[in-house]
Amino acid sequence: MTSTSLPPSDDARDRAAYWFARLQSGEASAGERAQFEAWRAADPAHARQYAEIEALWQAAGTLDAAQQARLGRAYRAPSLPSRRRWLALGAGMGATAAAALVGVKLWPLPEEYARSIATARGERQELSLPDGSLVSLNSGSALRVRYDAGQRRIWLEEGEAFFTVTRDAGRPFVVDAGTGRVTVLGTQFNVRREGDAFSVAVAGGTVRVERGPWWNRQRALLTAGQGSRYADAASTTPDLDVQAAIAWRDGRIVFRDTPLPQALAEMNRYLPDPLRPRFAEPRLAALRVSGIFDTANPKALLAALPRILPVSVQAGTAGTVDILPR
Known part of the structure; x- marks a missing residue:
């Protein structure tokens, strides 16, 4: 069993930074993931701080390889005492992101909309979102929604959902499914999550699928009629039957x-x-x-x-x- 070394501070941002780095490393055990979920659910401030760390990381996605390596070294530096290591992580994230995004606000603007929804086995639900997008949630599924001024974000915790997304060029629509992420502007697509594996089926438009750890992120574009199943960072099953995958909606x-x-x-x-x-x-x-x-x-x-x-x-x-x- 992998042991966890939590930051010495109980500060929510410190803990959020720890969990983000740990989960992005690809080395977190199932027990650690459960511990993280319990921490995030224990206090709305925990969930908010973690979402802000995620937003910062996305903002830094345009960094070149050297800058990303610098950020990674800030977290992993073994010679630093634990408290200094956490300060280095914060400094590394802030400095590298600022270098790439001068003049851009790094933290998300105030939250506009947040919602959680879940279905029991044998149950389906539909959720209309503030921008006119529609989520159809299949049996035994759960997701969280968070909209702010810069992004529309969905976390598919388990199960399956079909998304009909209203186009908004200024706010991408992002679905996180464990080890994978799907980003669109406006389209219709299905995402199914089974533990760390996930599948994507596109009914209309184009989506970008990202998977794998942050240091080896893989990306692919899927267009209407295409689908794939991703078992892990190295295993892909292409040519998913899209019509069969979305038949549950009927x-x-x-x-x-x-x-x-x-x-x-x-x-x-x-x-x-x-x-x-x-x-x-x-x-x-x-x-x-x-x-x-x-x-x-x-x-x-x-x-x-x-x-x-x-x-x-x-x-x-x-x-x-x-x-x-x-």
Whole structure:
């Protein structure tokens, strides 16, 4: 287990700087991420200070490699005592950003709009935003919204959402999905997050996808009809089926030669109490499914399996479902 070395001060900005640097390093453990989320949720001031650190980092995104390295060294310098190291981080961020953005206000202007929304399993919601943009949130999903004078920002904490974005050249629309970030001006696109993995499907317009740690940020453009799944900084699955990916908005689950375990996992997203499939033989897990099912009746997949595959289905106890050969 990775140990954390929190700043000696309880100052919210110090803590925010620590967590930002730690999470951007790509080395934070699942336990550390949970600790960060608990810290951020404990006080609105924590969330505000962290958002400001993120905004500063984005403002410094135009720095050249030498300037970015200088910022990184300010955080990592091992010879500095802990308190001086934190002061160096602040100084490094401020100095390098100021050098690139002279005369530009680094901290975001006062917050104009903030909202959190979540859905239970089997539930969907829509949220209209102040600029006319629309968010459709799929089953078992959660996100946070923050608008200010310079940016429209979404944090997709888990699950899936479809965004119809009103064009505003002066305020980009940014969706953070864990290890990835999607930036647009005006378009329609879908983002799905599964832990550290995420996928993007573009229904209209163009989006910029960024992923990976700050020192090795990778970028790609996706246009209408294109989609990709990103498992980590080095793994990409291109040619995502966009129409299948966004079919949930019409209440449909679309499978096209989908591995059976993956199809059953997708079914579970729409059940209040997920089922636990058990395969009697390993070869059954290699079977594939094609078909269109209703999100309002996800168990229809189980009923259909004996008709479309050489299997039988038997309900067990405690939510188990046995997949048997026939």
